[in-house]
Amino acid sequence: MSSTALSRRVYRFTAAALSLVASVSVLSACGSSGTTTTADGKTVLRYQGSTGQVSAFELADDLGYFSKISLKWEGDTTSGPANIQAAATNQIEFGSAFNGAVVKLVSGGAKVTSVLSSYGADDKSFSGYFVREDSDIKSARDLIGKKVAVNTLGAHHEFITREWLHQQGLTEDEIKQVQLVVVPPANTEDALRKGQVEVGTLGSVFRETAVERGGIRPLYTDKAIFGEFDYGTFVFRDDFIAKNRDAVADFVQGTARATRWLQVTPREEVVARFKTIIEKRGRAENTELLKYWRSSGLPVPGAVIAEKELQIWIDWLVRNGELKPGQLKAADLFTNEFNPYANGTYQPTSGPTGEAVAK
Structure with missing residues (x-):
């Protein structure tokens, strides 16, 4: 593919994303028309893993924190935008994505609400944007005309990259000359080392293993730009919430408590538990990479959503002409009413069962 064609493809991501959103009302008929329950009366929540x-x-679920819902795996997701698109079109009950992608989905007419933070950056877990150690790239301006590998368009890594370039003083025309190339996370390190891209986006185990092998250095990181921050949320369809409030409330309280469990439990215990869960699933998955797990990545106790975590991306999209001023308000896009660490059930500093956390 030529550089011009690639650039045209990359920077039409907005139109493609909104085109997907526009299909929500059509595709929703493909989903299940009614809520399924188990023999003992639990509401079944379909999800992608x-x-x-x-x-x-x-x-x-493994910790026994749910009492009113039962989870049903419907396969694995390919990206955050695809995951919340599946939720919006009734193929699954809930999904998780970068908050900027959530804002774009809602702006396109999807009726979904964020109920709990799903991922973020803390002092141990974050995304880095790496170049080879011998690369001549030292600054944002050096990226003009170069390729940056991201896992998908219109999501976290694109927003972070474009925000960093903006903060470093590049004009919008110059930013458009930085080519964003979709590369699966598992192939990014190899593409970077072979020179197929100049910058590779690496997070979680992919960052840990690549850094361990050496020969690369970070050009920028999401944590360096925004500090410790919650970047994504779980969303449910509004109609599902209206008809199944008890099920949604159970999902949120249990997941919030499990997030808190991750935040206060020794790493070795977490990794051992994860290994057991994966082995019980029986999907022939590799558990070797679990040793590189560092933290939940969520700095806020119990994954409580803060208004600023959505507003920052609304403002970003307004600045870039993708939303009209006042078109959306962050407060209308999320709720913390079901979260025990926000509604008074537990103190923010307490553990997963409400007990005080030992300092």
Whole structure:
């Protein structure tokens, strides 16, 4: 593919994303028309997982934190935007994505609400944007005309990259000359080392293993730009929340407590638990990479959502002409009413069962 064609493809991501959003009303008919319950009356929540990883809600299920819901795996997701698109079109009950992608989905007409933070950056877990150690790239301006590998367009890594370039003083025309190339996370390190891209986006185990092998250095990181921050949320369809409030409340309280369990439990115990959960799933998954797990990545106790975590991306999209001023308000896009660490059930400093956490 030529550089011009690639650039055209990359910077039409907005139109493509909104085109997907516009299909929500059409595709929703493809989903299940009614809520399924188990023999003992629990509401079944369909979801998409991630190979070799354990989500906070899967941990909550294993810890016995749910009493009114039952989880049903519907395969693995390919990206955050695809995951919340599946939720919006009734293929699954909930999904998780970068908050900027959530804002874009809602701006396109999807009726979803964020109920709990799902991922973020803390002092141990964050995303880095790496170059080879011998690279001549030292600054944002050096990226003009270069390729940056991201896992998908219109999500976390694109927003972070474009925000960093903006903060470093590049004009919008110059930013458009930085080519964003979609590369699966598992292939990013190899593409970077072979020179197929100049910058590779590496997070979680992919960052840990790549850094361990040496020969690369970070050009920028999401944590350096925004500090410790919650970047993504779990969303449910508004109609599902209206009809199944008890089920949503159970999902949130259990997942919030499981997130808190991750925040206060020794790493070795977490990794051992994850290994057991993955092995019980029976999907022939590799558990070797679990040793590189460092933290939940969520700095806020119990994954409580803060208004600023959505507003910052609304403002970003307004600045870039993708939203009109006043079109959306962050306060209308999320709720903390079901979260025990926000509604008074537990103190923010308490553990997963409400007990005080030992200092």
